[in-house]
Amino acid sequence: MKRNPGISEETLLRRIRKFNVKNSFIMLFSVFFFLGILMALYYPDTEYLRLSITTFLFLSSIFMTTVSLQQTTFAGVFEPLKAMPVRGVEKHISVLFLIDSLAVLGIAVPPAILMASREFLSTVVYFLWLVFSVLFGHTLGMVFLAIFGFRVAQRSKAISKILFGVFVAVLILAMMPNLLVSGIFGEIAEFSRKYYFIYPFTVLSEIRMSFALLLIYCCILIPLNARVSKVGVSKLLEPKFEMTSKATFRVFSGNKMAALILKDLKLIYRHPSGLVGVILPFIVIVPQIIVLGSLSGGNAVVIQAISTVALFSPIILGLITRGEGREIDFLKNLPISKEDFMLSKVLTSSFIVCSASLVLILIAFMFGATPLAFLIAVPLPMITCLFSALYLFDYPSREVGIPDMGIRRMAVLLFMCIILVALLLAPTLLFANFFGYALTFFLSLIILAFMFRRLRNLERTIS
Amino acid sequence: MIELVNVKKSFGNSEVLKGISLRVNGEIYGILGPNGSGKTTLMKIVAGIMKPSAGKVFVEGVDVESDPIRVKQIVGYVPETPILYESLTVSELLNLVGKVRGLNKEELEEKVANFARAFEIEDYLDSLIATLSFGNRQKVAIISALLHNPSVLILDEVMNGLDVRSAKILRELLFRFRREGKSILFSTHIMPFAERLCDRVGVIYEGKIVAEGKVGDLKDFAKVKDLEDVFLKLTRGEDISEILSALI
Numbered sequence: 001m002k003r004n005p006g007i008s009e010e011t012l013l014r015r016i017r018k019f020n021v022k023n024s025f026i027m028l029f030s031v032f033f034f035l036g037i038l039m040a041l042y043y044p045d046t047e048y049l050r051l052s053i054t055t056f057l058f059l060s061s062i063f064m065t066t067v068s069l070q071q072t073t074f075a076g077v078f079e080p081l082k083a084m085p086v087r088g089v090e091k092h093i094s095v096l097f098l099i100d101s102l103a104v105l106g107i108a109v110p111p112a113i114l115m116a117s118r119e120f121l122s123t124v125v126y127f128l129w130l131v132f133s134v135l136f137g138h139t140l141g142m143v144f145l146a147i148f149g150f151r152v153a154q155r156s157k158a159i160s161k162i163l164f165g166v167f168v169a170v171l172i173l174a175m176m177p178n179l180l181v182s183g184i185f186g187e188i189a190e191f192s193r194k195y196y197f198i199y200p201f202t203v204l205s206e207i208r209m210s211f212a213l214l215l216i217y218c219c220i221l222i223p224l225n226a227r228v229s230k231v232g233v234s235k236l237l238e239p240k241f242e243m244t245s246k247a248t249f250r251v252f253s254g255n256k257m258a259a260l261i262l263k264d265l266k267l268i269y270r271h272p273s274g275l276v277g278v279i280l281p282f283i284v285i286v287p288q289i290i291v292l293g294s295l296s297g298g299n300a301v302v303i304q305a306i307s308t309v310a311l312f313s314p315i316i317l318g319l320i321t322r323g324e325g326r327e328i329d330f331l332k333n334l335p336i337s338k339e340d341f342m343l344s345k346v347l348t349s350s351f352i353v354c355s356a357s358l359v360l361i362l363i364a365f366m367f368g369a370t371p372l373a374f375l376i377a378v379p380l381p382m383i384t385c386l387f388s389a390l391y392l393f394d395y396p397s398r399e400v401g402i403p404d405m406g407i408r409r410m411a412v413l414l415f416m417c418i419i420l421v422a423l424l425l426a427p428t429l430l431f432a433n434f435f436g437y438a439l440t441f442f443l444s445l446i447i448l449a450f451m452f453r454r455l456r457n458l459e460r461t462i463s
Numbered sequence: 464m465i466e467l468v469n470v471k472k473s474f475g476n477s478e479v480l481k482g483i484s485l486r487v488n489g490e491i492y493g494i495l496g497p498n499g500s501g502k503t504t505l506m507k508i509v510a511g512i513m514k515p516s517a518g519k520v521f522v523e524g525v526d527v528e529s530d531p532i533r534v535k536q537i538v539g540y541v542p543e544t545p546i547l548y549e550s551l552t553v554s555e556l557l558n559l560v561g562k563v564r565g566l567n568k569e570e571l572e573e574k575v576a577n578f579a580r581a582f583e584i585e586d587y588l589d590s591l592i593a594t595l596s597f598g599n600r601q602k603v604a605i606i607s608a609l610l611h612n613p614s615v616l617i618l619d620e621v622m623n624g625l626d627v628r629s630a631k632i633l634r635e636l637l638f639r640f641r642r643e644g645k646s647i648l649f650s651t652h653i654m655p656f657a658e659r660l661c662d663r664v665g666v667i668y669e670g671k672i673v674a675e676g677k678v679g680d681l682k683d684f685a686k687v688k689d690l691e692d693v694f695l696k697l698t699r700g701e702d703i704s705e706i707l708s709a710l711i
Contacts, residue, residue, distance in 0.1 A: 249576060
């Protein structure tokens with residue numbers, strides 16, 4: 001019953017009714033916590049780790065504040081508040097989004113635990129700096145909204161441009177420090193020692209100095225946050241409205257499947273949580289590849305890149321499927337079979353993870369990896385996407401629906417994906433030559449063909 | 464043609480539909496009933512979105528339960544509350560519908576242009592659905608249901624939120640569809656609409672059809688002046704004036 005999408009609408013409605021900020025926070029925190037474990041595992045340099053996490057939290061907070069607030073306003077969530085006799089609405093909204101942004105702290109917890117085992121007091125101060133980073137990012141996001149306001153245009157292009165701008169800026173800004181720090185960390189360390197009083201280098205200064213600086217920064221930031229939050233949110237509640245000229249209808253090229261994939265990609269692009277979910281793997285993996293590449297190079301980097309990307313497949317597939325939300329009811333009205341729906345999800349998630357995989361192999365190639373690695377860059381992540389879809393959508397109904405994706409079920413899936421990837425990469429690990437890569441490639445093709453066949457025969461299996 | 468044979472639907476212990484049988488063939492059939500009487504459940508079952516607990520539903524001879532995809536190809540369904548992709552623009556949504564329904568480029572372009580003009584949503588084609596008013600969303604839902612020229616229409620409270628002009632256009636369209644022999648199942652709370660639009664009506668109450676027939680016949684049967692009174696008499700059988708005097 002639980003896994004039957006025939007009742008998924010009721011389940012979903014029940015979830016919506018049960019929704020609260022606490023649960024949403026815990027969920028987001030857990031995802032970031034998982035990423036934090038990966039970061040803690042792969043970055044041996046503590047100073048580097050401290051600086052990159054601080055920068056990441058600061059940028060994520062700007063991103064989450066600006067994008068989430070704009071999206072929420074766009075969806076008209078604040079409209080009922082305007083009619084209510086409630087004082088200090090701006091403050092409440094601002095705090096709500098600050099709480100939302102604090103969930104990214106999850107990424108800092110595993111590395112912090114590791115650090116605390118060595119230097120407890122210094123880690124406590126560092127953690128306070130991380131909380132400060134989120135507040136700082138939130139404040140800057142609010143400053144951005146207070147200065148530039150928020151124009152609600154009739155056309156989606158206006159919001160798309162804003163979103164795209166923020167997306168690219170955050171991606172570049174998040175990558176750059178990591179690339180710089182990992183590449184020329186010695187120089188950065190020297191620079192940070194000289195300008196220890198400038199944030200984010202403050203996190204690397206001596207413990208007492210760091211704490212004093214934190215207090216000074218907080219004295220400035222907290223009143224500033226209170227002031228700009230009020231102005232920023234009030235500008236959001238009363239946005240400028242722009243009417244645009246007449247629109248024209250243009251038909252996209254492509255068939256039914258292309259339309260479904262395009263829809264999924266647009267939903268991810270326009271949904272902050274989806275977008276964050278998709279860019280996070282890049283932010284986490286790229287520095288790993290660079291660090292590992294500069295340390296060991298070659299085969300290890302390839303294995304690392306492909307296995308990590310492949311393991312992100314269930315999460316990406318889950319994000320895309322969950323992204324349908326209640327709007328899946330619209331698809332239920334259309335003549336779309338369960339296998340069409342599954343295939344569209346597999347292809348969308350494969351598009352994302354395979355793109356990531358190819359980019360990473362390209363980076364690995366710069367660190368001396370063999371070009372043969374490109375052979376397995378696509379089939380392996382595709383296999384984990386397909387496997388995840390077959391596992392998650394294994395419910396006894398032919399209807400399109402959102403399957404059960406509870407934490408337990410996702411954990412089992414992740415475990416099975418680890419085994420699958422390990423088995424497929426075993427020849428590459430063992431031989432590390434043409435034969436190894438070719439064997440992994442052919443094995444992957446056979447499994448892919450088998451899984452696609454299984455997906456295509458799903459209708460028959462169920463009936 | 465739509466045919467329902469002894470359709471039942473239960474949610475847990477609560478039986479919402481208690482054996483509904485009806486046939487709609489090349490006509491506009493109005494389903495009338497108070498809130499919670501099972502109208503929307505019935506509509507969803509006919510559209511192939513919900514499965515009946517018992518009984519059979521056929522749309523143009525196709526068994527809804529055994530081939531829901533074929534039924535969805537035939538049917539155009541407008542739900543009571545249009546749930547559309549909020550983060551897509553109107554153009555993107557109609558493109559999606561057109562592609563899924565297998566319309567070619569020229570056909571889709573022409574249909575969207577004509578419907579957008581008729582329902583005055585040309586200026587909103589590039590707008591995100593999230594920014595549209597309820598009425599405009601309803602128009603988008605109607606266009607989505609009509610794009611593929613369905614032979615069977617299932618319209619659940621379709622007039623909700625529509626402005627006078629759009630309501631008139633839709634009414635005229637439905638008359639034209641009826642002349643073309645399409646079968647239309649139509650639910651509404653607005654009795655004057657039902658009176659003007661429907662060839663036959665069925666009054667559903669507590670999961671059962673308590674009366675069915677032409678509007679005139681029902682009025683004669685209930686010995687009242689208009690359909691509103693027929694409805695009240697059949698569903699509640701109580702005097703509204705007594706309730707009103709207790710309120711004021």
